[in-house]
Amino acid sequence: MRLRSLKENGTMIKINEHYTEIGNNYLFAEVAKRVKEYKEKHLEKKVISLGIGDITQPIVPAVIEAIVKATREMGKAETLRGYAPYEGYDFLVNAILKHDFTDRGIAVEAGEIFVSDGAKSDTGNIGDILGEGNQVAITDPAYPVYVDTSLMAGRKIELLPCTPANQFVPSFPEKTADVIYLCYPNNPTGTVLTKDQLKPWVDYAVEHQSLILYDAAYEAFVSQENVPHSIYEIEGAHGVAIEFRSFSKTAGFTGLRAGYTVVPKDLTAKTSKGETLSLNAMWRRRQSTKFNGTSYVIQRGAEAVYSPEGLKQTRETIAYYMQNAKIIKEGLESLGLKCYGGVNAPYIWCRTLNSMTSWEFFDFLLNNAQVVGTPGSGFGASGEGFFRFTAFGNREDTLVAVERIKAVLLSNID
Amino acid sequence: MRLRSLKENGTMIKINEHYTEIGNNYLFAEVAKRVKEYKEKHLEKKVISLGIGDITQPIVPAVIEAIVKATREMGKAETLRGYAPYEGYDFLVNAILKHDFTDRGIAVEAGEIFVSDGAKSDTGNIGDILGEGNQVAITDPAYPVYVDTSLMAGRKIELLPCTPANQFVPSFPEKTADVIYLCYPNNPTGTVLTKDQLKPWVDYAVEHQSLILYDAAYEAFVSQENVPHSIYEIEGAHGVAIEFRSFSKTAGFTGLRAGYTVVPKDLTAKTSKGETLSLNAMWRRRQSTKFNGTSYVIQRGAEAVYSPEGLKQTRETIAYYMQNAKIIKEGLESLGLKCYGGVNAPYIWCRTLNSMTSWEFFDFLLNNAQVVGTPGSGFGASGEGFFRFTAFGNREDTLVAVERIKAVLLSNID
Numbered sequence: 001m002r003l004r005s006l007k008e009n010g011t012m013i014k015i016n017e018h019y020t021e022i023g024n025n026y027l028f029a030e031v032a033k034r035v036k037e038y039k040e041k042h043l044e045k046k047v048i049s050l051g052i053g054d055i056t057q058p059i060v061p062a063v064i065e066a067i068v069k070a071t072r073e074m075g076k077a078e079t080l081r082g083y084a085p086y087e088g089y090d091f092l093v094n095a096i097l098k099h100d101f102t103d104r105g106i107a108v109e110a111g112e113i114f115v116s117d118g119a120k121s122d123t124g125n126i127g128d129i130l131g132e133g134n135q136v137a138i139t140d141p142a143y144p145v146y147v148d149t150s151l152m153a154g155r156k157i158e159l160l161p162c163t164p165a166n167q168f169v170p171s172f173p174e175k176t177a178d179v180i181y182l183c184y185p186n187n188p189t190g191t192v193l194t195k196d197q198l199k200p201w202v203d204y205a206v207e208h209q210s211l212i213l214y215d216a217a218y219e220a221f222v223s224q225e226n227v228p229h230s231i232y233e234i235e236g237a238h239g240v241a242i243e244f245r246s247f248s249k250t251a252g253f254t255g256l257r258a259g260y261t262v263v264p265k266d267l268t269a270k271t272s273k274g275e276t277l278s279l280n281a282m283w284r285r286r287q288s289t290k291f292n293g294t295s296y297v298i299q300r301g302a303e304a305v306y307s308p309e310g311l312k313q314t315r316e317t318i319a320y321y322m323q324n325a326k327i328i329k330e331g332l333e334s335l336g337l338k339c340y341g342g343v344n345a346p347y348i349w350c351r352t353l354n355s356m357t358s359w360e361f362f363d364f365l366l367n368n369a370q371v372v373g374t375p376g377s378g379f380g381a382s383g384e385g386f387f388r389f390t391a392f393g394n395r396e397d398t399l400v401a402v403e404r405i406k407a408v409l410l411s412n413i414d
Numbered sequence: 415m416r417l418r419s420l421k422e423n424g425t426m427i428k429i430n431e432h433y434t435e436i437g438n439n440y441l442f443a444e445v446a447k448r449v450k451e452y453k454e455k456h457l458e459k460k461v462i463s464l465g466i467g468d469i470t471q472p473i474v475p476a477v478i479e480a481i482v483k484a485t486r487e488m489g490k491a492e493t494l495r496g497y498a499p500y501e502g503y504d505f506l507v508n509a510i511l512k513h514d515f516t517d518r519g520i521a522v523e524a525g526e527i528f529v530s531d532g533a534k535s536d537t538g539n540i541g542d543i544l545g546e547g548n549q550v551a552i553t554d555p556a557y558p559v560y561v562d563t564s565l566m567a568g569r570k571i572e573l574l575p576c577t578p579a580n581q582f583v584p585s586f587p588e589k590t591a592d593v594i595y596l597c598y599p600n601n602p603t604g605t606v607l608t609k610d611q612l613k614p615w616v617d618y619a620v621e622h623q624s625l626i627l628y629d630a631a632y633e634a635f636v637s638q639e640n641v642p643h644s645i646y647e648i649e650g651a652h653g654v655a656i657e658f659r660s661f662s663k664t665a666g667f668t669g670l671r672a673g674y675t676v677v678p679k680d681l682t683a684k685t686s687k688g689e690t691l692s693l694n695a696m697w698r699r700r701q702s703t704k705f706n707g708t709s710y711v712i713q714r715g716a717e718a719v720y721s722p723e724g725l726k727q728t729r730e731t732i733a734y735y736m737q738n739a740k741i742i743k744e745g746l747e748s749l750g751l752k753c754y755g756g757v758n759a760p761y762i763w764c765r766t767l768n769s770m771t772s773w774e775f776f777d778f779l780l781n782n783a784q785v786v787g788t789p790g791s792g793f794g795a796s797g798e799g800f801f802r803f804t805a806f807g808n809r810e811d812t813l814v815a816v817e818r819i820k821a822v823l824l825s826n827i828d
Contacts, residue, residue: 013624068486071478075472080469080473080666297481297711
């Protein structure tokens, strides 16, 4: 027998009422629900998902062996590790520094790197160090976490449309932005900003003393020379930008969990009393107070991503996914569908057929081709009329999916 | 060459100024600093730490084998797992439900359990769903995270002294509390509330419609019959309490990272407009927006804690630590030092020698016995004049440390 509460009216604590301002249906939950319903009604059909951005290729051997080795160490008192440093072990921080920054000629210091359990946690939690009253600018469409976490904190948002009309290069906000979310290579559009296109944003932030929250989770997919891997390739960015990185897409860590965030020591802000605070120190304090470090064994796995074998193996996996991207992109374009992305990112962003809405196209593809994608409108109003395919499927499924899409589209083009 | 920012004055973003209200020296950082300085000056001395509550005994074989097996699964496409469910895999949630609740006759449902990367994250992040203006009550001394995260959110705190004067049973706050942090078995004092002593707190919360944040991270160390393992053993608690659990101390997961939080579906609160919100739904939304699940391989390790071998092995480790507790407690008491805790918790809380302050006693023990403990005052004002020893050392070090303490104390007792 459950001993229920004696009271009927709930607690009188003040709750965060901003939670009522967020939509209830999380995009991927709605996709999952519709797919589940379809499958239950059509048990004989094989549904292929090119929807959620989750990986399908196994974790590479170098990483597996490193995690197994580290796990065995935890079984012996002499090599056991307890609480990890809040900001990550030196072995991983140094590997990150060398390969992601120093070797590319990008100046970042050890004390500026914070290893975490993933970029989603960090892009969500970064708001903890921000105060009230910040005006936020977010590109539209966007990864829903930026909008949802800003709403949860009661921040005012201006969306910056990114569409073919502006070649997916956002215009500056009408209202001066204190905080600007940029994600490049972009999820969901797969588009990028070249160094020349990113520079004006850094200049804007310098001029308006704004903070750029730069999500570079898909950096490993950059293939073109003039596309930056890090915002710190741009002059002035150290004073205005925090960068988020992930091992999820680089090395398939969606189920293992590791990422990192760069908070430069140059980043400062003033309190209302004129006191200068270091955002690096604030984030360090946030992490040391509300986080207890990333699992040691997973950090060893992340370190192995940068070993010679790890680099070779993960590059092969990325090449595999990018071949999928090419197959999807070329398949859709052969039908005359306009596609974006897929060159420096594992996402292909395409126009829906015959001006369908994104969800109409979702249902159309699910019902007629048994292929699942992600409705563009789920990423924001500017995504309406678009559809996202991911290159994270396996080759066989991707080939079959593209053939199925081609077949149903050919017979349905107006 | 680092491309520094062009501006001099920092960003104009509004930062969370409550960060300026938190003390800069995190307790364990200060302990580590003093120990480091001592070691550098006395290279020949062997310093033994009975300070930070970190484990020393290896992770048990059942858990190691489970993590290795799960890691191997991640290396094969057929068994690869991507993003985990935000609230944890069913296999782990069901094991938790059965062993920690159902088998003990405690009513908790699957949808009320949220697996995370540790209790510290959850006790810190739970504040996200709370609004402004809540009056918070926290026992004193306490784990610093409760005070620090409450300060970070700008909440008003009333401390509830727990000392020998009240037998470590806190009195109700003077100002009605909206949110009450309780940690039992207690860190740092090692004391407990019996079921009869906890019941009035649940009744208080029911009467005043308060929310109890109950940290039961040390539940596995409970050895006495009348001491609750979970607050949900108390009638009415489902309507007023959130409970935090950890695998860190139960099974040595400090470096592996896993814990869980119970948010009962009975828990509701009203918005200022009178709308009733479910705290369970709010926490689910928080976790799905700012967290991407706990590492699959670590969840398999946590599941193995509940296997027959895992239960047997982890119980042996806990018995080992509790034997250390007995050695420390009996050693100190043999000198006439008054000690608390150490029976249902791995912490021994003792009076300092000759009315020294906690930090004086810290320096005294470090300099004369080369033994490190944790100054009680670091846990709050009511901890002044007390000192925390942990039972998490290995046996040999614990025995040597106690002998050294006995030797220096015998020659220094007033």
